[in-house]
Amino acid sequence: MRAEVTEAAETTAVEVVDLASTPLRELNQRLHDLAGGADGPRRWRILNPNGAHAVACGIDAEIEIEIQGHVGYYCAGMNKLATVRVHGNAGPGLAENITSGTVMVDGNASQSAGATGRGGLLVVHGDAAARCGISMKGVDIVVRGSVGHLSGFIAQTGRLVVCGDAGEALGDSIYEARIYVRGAVSELGADCVEKELRDEHRAELADLLLQAGIDDLDPSDFRRYGSARRLYNFHVDNAY
Amino acid sequence: MATMDTHDPWSLRESYLYDRRVIAEIQRAAREGIYDIRGFGAKRRLPHFDDLLLLGASISRYPLEGYRERCDTDVTLGTRFAKKPLELKIPVTIAGMSFGALSAPAKEALGRGASEVGTSTTTGDGGMTPEEREHSKMLVYQVLPSRYGMNPDDLRKADAIEIVVGQGAKPGGGGMLLGHKISDRVAEMRSLPRGIDQRSASRHPDWTGPDDLEIKIGELREITDWEKPVFVKIGATRTYYDVQLAVKAGADAIVLDGMQGGTAATQDVFIEHVGIPTLPAVRIASDALQELGMHRQVQLIVSGGIRTGADVAKALALGADAVSIGTAALIAMGDNSPELEEEYAKIGSAAGFYDDWQAGRDPAGISTQDDELAARFDPLLGGRRIANYLRVLTLEAQTLARACGKSHVHNLEPEDLVALTVEAAAMARVPLAGTSWIPGVDNQG
Numbered sequence: 191m192r193a194e195v196t197e198a199a200e201t202t203a204v205e206v207v208d209l210a211s212t213p214l215r216e217l218n219q220r221l222h223d224l225a226g227g228a229d230g231p232r233r234w235r236i237l238n239p240n241g242a243h244a245v246a247c248g249i250d251a252e253i254e255i256e257i258q259g260h261v262g263y264y265c266a267g268m269n270k271l272a273t274v275r276v277h278g279n280a281g282p283g284l285a286e287n288i289t290s291g292t293v294m295v296d297g298n299a300s301q302s303a304g305a306t307g308r309g310g311l312l313v314v315h316g317d318a319a320a321r322c323g324i325s326m327k328g329v330d331i332v333v334r335g336s337v338g339h340l341s342g343f344i345a346q347t348g349r350l351v352v353c354g355d356a357g358e359a360l361g362d363s364i365y366e367a368r369i370y371v372r373g374a375v376s377e378l379g380a381d382c383v384e385k386e387l388r389d390e391h392r393a394e395l396a397d398l399l400l401q402a403g404i405d406d407l408d409p410s411d412f413r414r415y416g417s418a419r420r421l422y423n424f425h426v427d428n429a430y
Numbered sequence: 431m432a433t434m435d436t437h438d439p440w441s442l443r444e445s446y447l448y449d450r451r452v453i454a455e456i457q458r459a460a461r462e463g464i465y466d467i468r469g470f471g472a473k474r475r476l477p478h479f480d481d482l483l484l485l486g487a488s489i490s491r492y493p494l495e496g497y498r499e500r501c502d503t504d505v506t507l508g509t510r511f512a513k514k515p516l517e518l519k520i521p522v523t524i525a526g527m528s529f530g531a532l533s534a535p536a537k538e539a540l541g542r543g544a545s546e547v548g549t550s551t552t553t554g555d556g557g558m559t560p561e562e563r564e565h566s567k568m569l570v571y572q573v574l575p576s577r578y579g580m581n582p583d584d585l586r587k588a589d590a591i592e593i594v595v596g597q598g599a600k601p602g603g604g605g606m607l608l609g610h611k612i613s614d615r616v617a618e619m620r621s622l623p624r625g626i627d628q629r630s631a632s633r634h635p636d637w638t639g640p641d642d643l644e645i646k647i648g649e650l651r652e653i654t655d656w657e658k659p660v661f662v663k664i665g666a667t668r669t670y671y672d673v674q675l676a677v678k679a680g681a682d683a684i685v686l687d688g689m690q691g692g693t694a695a696t697q698d699v700f701i702e703h704v705g706i707p708t709l710p711a712v713r714i715a716s717d718a719l720q721e722l723g724m725h726r727q728v729q730l731i732v733s734g735g736i737r738t739g740a741d742v743a744k745a746l747a748l749g750a751d752a753v754s755i756g757t758a759a760l761i762a763m764g765d766n767s768p769e770l771e772e773e774y775a776k777i778g779s780a781a782g783f784y785d786d787w788q789a790g791r792d793p794a795g796i797s798t799q800d801d802e803l804a805a806r807f808d809p810l811l812g813g814r815r816i817a818n819y820l821r822v823l824t825l826e827a828q829t830l831a832r833a834c835g836k837s838h839v840h841n842l843e844p845e846d847l848v849a850l851t852v853e854a855a856a857m858a859r860v861p862l863a864g865t866s867w868i869p870g871v872d873n874q875g
Contacts, residue, residue: 214652215652215656218652218655219655222655243645243648243649244645244648244649244652244653247649247652247653248582248652248653248654250582250583262645263642263645263646263649264636264645264646264649267649267653268581268582268585268653270582282636282637282642283636283637283646283649286635286636287577287580287581287582289581289582302635302636305577305635305636306577306580306635306636308580308581308621321635324635324636325576325577325631325635327577327621328621343635344631346620346621346622347621365622365623365626366623422609422623422626422627423609423625423626423627424464424627426463426464427463
């Protein structure tokens with residue numbers, strides 16, 4: 191129930207940082223200083239991000255952060271442990287290489303959301319652009335809307351759930367990641383094929399949707415995609 | 431039609447166009463249906479530092495006494511923005527080579543050797559191993575397109591960060607690690623199934639172009655609290671523009687790898703036919719930095735065929751702040767050793783020719799993930815050899831610098847060089863020996 195954490199903690203003190211008057215460097219340094227369980231505020235609210243890049247990146251602490259507004263590139267990049275919620279849209283590379291924790295965006299995310307993520311959960315309540323989940327390595331990504339082309343490109347492990355449609359070359363050169371799409375898929379990428387949706391997959395889908403705070407969709411309406419494994423060991427007859 | 435006359439070997443004429451190597455490659459391609467993949471670097475003849483000579487001092491310049499008068503070799507990398515620049519005692523570093531391509535004890539040896547002489551070593555496509563962190567006093571952490579093994583903890587443990595855009599052996603190409611080297615440990619570090627052919631991406635997953643790169647560098651600086659130098663590594667191709675764009679993007683240092691740069695596994699056609707040689711690349715990069723007023727502010731680290739102290743001295747004279755070695759380091763540790771002649775013969779190769787670093791059957795225990803082969807390699811001895819070799823490179827470079835009257839190897843300059851060939855003169859922009867002619871430069875007036 192990671193999506194509910196921020197509401198549950200509403201009663202404790204919140205450290206408010208206004209980026210209109212506080213340098214980003216100062217904010218990130220204060221967040222980094224909480225690594226290793228160091229004393230300090232556990233709940234943060236960031237005002238006026240105004241599209242700034244690298245907001246709340248590199249955190250290594252079990253804290254909660256609410257960002258009120260739009261963020262630029264690499265928000266919550268390499269996140270560890272923290273729960274970060276963006277009440278707005280996010281630029282490219284949202285939560286890139288996330289290793290744990292949760293990152294949620296109320297609006298849309300630009301390209302390469304969750305790129306190379308190794309763990310944790312990324313939830314985009316709007317649409318995600320191209321290359322969502324590119325080269326993902328264990329992260330779980332749930333997109334309430336649609337994703338752009340080359341999403342799940344070279345995806346290694348983890349799960350990508352798309353409640354809307356998927357653009358061209360979905361799952362191109364995919365390894366062992368699992369992709370679930372509820373809407374239409376424009377085109378599957380190299381070595382990506384549709385696979386049977388079994389009960390175990392419905393169960394993990396239901397869990398992922400629950401974690402993302404999505405309770406109005408039936409896991410049985412999704413289709414599952416994964417690797418045909420024809421490119422795992424090169425053979426000229428399988429080359430594209 | 432030529433006929434065989436057993437008494438006259440000259441009666442047979444080999445085609446220049448279709449020589450024996452070309453014929454063998456056509457036949458191999460037809461038989462196997464896949465391009466030739468190998469390790470090592472370019473094997474073709476290329477203009478190189480051998481085509482340059484240093485002008486020792488005489489009447490117009492005076493030399494320094496060999497090994498007595500000071501000739502400093504220290505270099506600091508990352509002085510532009512980093513709070514904690516890398517302070518090296520010698521201008522020779524160990525280039526990025528992955529655990530996966532190399533065995534764990536080989537990586538350890540590189541760290542031991544580099545640390546002993548006060549220089550840095552570098553991770554590779556596959557992440558940082560505890561062994562190399564433990565044994566490397568200064569470790570540069572590569573951020574590659576694949577991001578295999580990439581994690582923020584290791585990023586924070588590193589002493590510098592190197593964003594790899596390309597490498598000299600294959601500018602525009604991604605990494606490659608064939609299935610027989612994907613052991614359990616390698617597979618786990620790279621989040622891949624065991625035994626597959628792993629082909630790393632050629633483009634970064636979360637940035638494209640110089641404007642994005644600037645923002646990416648900014649993110650890495652934020653994550654590491656602006657402590658660590660951020661290098662940008664490029665394969666030598668459009669070097670002038672790449673260097674200037676990397677500087678504009680905020681790099682602390684440029685790592686420039688010429689086409690002779692080594693590789694653990696790349697298509698032969700890529701190794702031999704893409705990129706430009708190190709010789710012109712270093713001069714172009716140096717000029718690009720000079721034009722921006724950033725020479726020595728943004729350090730230039732050059733690799734690709736650095737074998738001797740003469741190569742080091744000439745690269746520095748052309749404007750590099752430091753050089754990196756890869757292939758030569760492996761050879762120093764025992765790769766291609768005549769002591770392994772019988773072993774090489776068993777796998778269809780020979781000492782001095784072995785380049786199947788992709789195959790994982792290295793009898794020296796260096797380019798392998800086979801536990802039995804890797805156990806043959808002694809990381810203490812390997813480390814000692816690396817240290818010895820780095821010392822020799824440094825001593826040789828100092829010897830040449832002193833002969834040119836320089837109290838620091840960085841005081842070497844293009845004016846100390848002449849070229850043996852017209853090509854080298856044009857590429858290095860130094861005069862053809864015995865003339866004042868620099869082809870392509872209007873210096874006759």
